[in-house]
Amino acid sequence: MGEVTRTVTIEGNEQGFATTKLDALLSWARKYSLFQYPFVTACCGMEFMAAVSPRFDIARFGAEAPRFSPRQSDVLWVVGTISQRQAPVLRRIYEQMMEPKWVIAFGTCASCGGFYDNYTTVPGLDKIIPCDVYIPGCPPRPEAVFDGLMLLQDKIASGDRSPGVVKPRQDPALAKSDLVTLRTSAGRAE
Amino acid sequence: MSEAALSRLKQQFGAAILETSSSFGDETAVVDATRWKEIALFLRDDSKLAFDMPIDLCGVDYPERSPRMEVVLHVYSTSLRHRLRLKARVGDDEMNGAELDSLVAVWSGVEWLERETYDMSGVTFRGHPDLRRILMYPEFEGHPLRRDYAANRTQPLIPYRTESEAGVPLEKLAPFGPDEGMSFGRNPHLPSHSEN
Structure with a gap:
């Protein structure tokens, strides 16, 4: 993460104007207002709910607003196993989305079929539609989801459409100093 | 638990009950497939059995056996709180004659279970009102x-994208290999197999 280089040119002058490239400005606006279409089919949905809910709060990234019409969405979150029977539905939803559009494969099943190596499961949504970011994990932790989201934001800013994969973090935290201590309002450690 | 039910069944149907077994409270009767519906009706209507609720119906394939x-x-009785497992063996090596009478008239709840058994195992239920696939697509x-x-063997409804179409390799990207902890896929051409 964070390997992507960005160049946004901002030049000031005495009159207080700033100029930038239109593309860079548009990309900057897009990366912080990603309307999502959640295509949630399986147990990964629980972890998706955690990522969206206040504790982890996907709204910090400007990506919280769900649009249940694909025509109003920017990011298609494919969360869970895609069965052969659902494949035409998924492709139709992707085709209905307006450009520019991005796809995130949430979890191992959406990325590659996971352990459902059988007659009923599509072995990864990239067999059906293009994919921008793969988030491995069964299910991925919300931290991995945000790594994926930030990777997508970097890609949007730099105009990079090649697929990216979220790298695993060191998990669980091994040193005590890596742990977060939660405190109640009384100041008592929980 | 329901050994009484098993002996009552044997007493009523005699030779039509081919085998019975009983272990850890699970009573099983293998019955003559031609009398499947008759036995089911008896299980439901007899006051000492009163099996009013079908729990599950499925098919199990034993290719080495015939049938x-x-x-x-x-089945389960909600009033007497006992259970019974009923089995019928059908179909030759080519699955000819894999037919049973439908039990929808006995317990309407088996309608979808019979469709599932038809879908997954290919057993036909005579007299079923709507015998179509239920899980797989037509x-x-x-x-x-x-x-x-x-x-x-997979049967995709829409053709998969080819690698030239996608412009990227579609046969699994890293880290969907052995380090992902999901290396028990069956495809021998995947690196997870060649390395192990």
Whole structure:
């Protein structure tokens, strides 16, 4: 993460104007207002709910607003196993989305079929539609989801459409100093 | 628990009860497939049995046996609180004659279970009001839970994208290999297999 280089040119002058490239400005606006279409089919949905809910709060990234019409969405979150029977539905939803559009494969099943190596499961949504970011994990932790989201934001800013994969973090935290201590309002450690 | 039910069944039907077994409170009767519905009606209507609730119905394929397909029915009595497992064996090596009378008239709840058994195992239920596939799509060929359905055979509804179309390799990107902890895929061409 964070390997992507960005160049946004901002030049000031005495009159207080700033100029930038239109593309860079548009990309900057897009990366912080990603309307999502959640295509949630399986147990990964629980972890998706955690990522969206206040504790982890996907709204910090400007990506919280769900649009249940694909025509109003920017990011298609494919969360869970895609069965052969659902494949035409998924492709139709992707085709209905307006450009520019991005796809995130949430979890191992959406990325590659996971352990459902059988007659009923599509072995990864990239067999059906293009994919921008793969988030491995069964299910991925919300931290991995945000790594994926930030990777997508970097890609949007730099105009990079090649697929990216979220790298695993060191998990669980091994040193005590890596742990977060939660405190109640009384100041008592929980 | 329901050994009494088992002995009552044997007493009523005699030779039509081919085998019985009983272990850890699970009572099982293998019955003559031609008397399947008659026995089911007796299980429901007899006051000492009163099995009013079908729990599950499925098919189990034993290709080495003849008949090869075993249809398993689990029933429960909500008033007497006992259970019974009923089995019938049907179908020769080519699955000819894999037919049973439908029990929808006995317990309407088995309608979808019989459709599932038809879909997965290919057992036909005579007199079923709507015997269609229930889990797989209508275009699907064959019955996936039979042992002779090839384990790696898939039937996609829409053609997969090709690598030239996608412009990127589609056969799994890293880290979907051994380090992902998901290396038990069956495809021998994947690195997870060649390395192990």
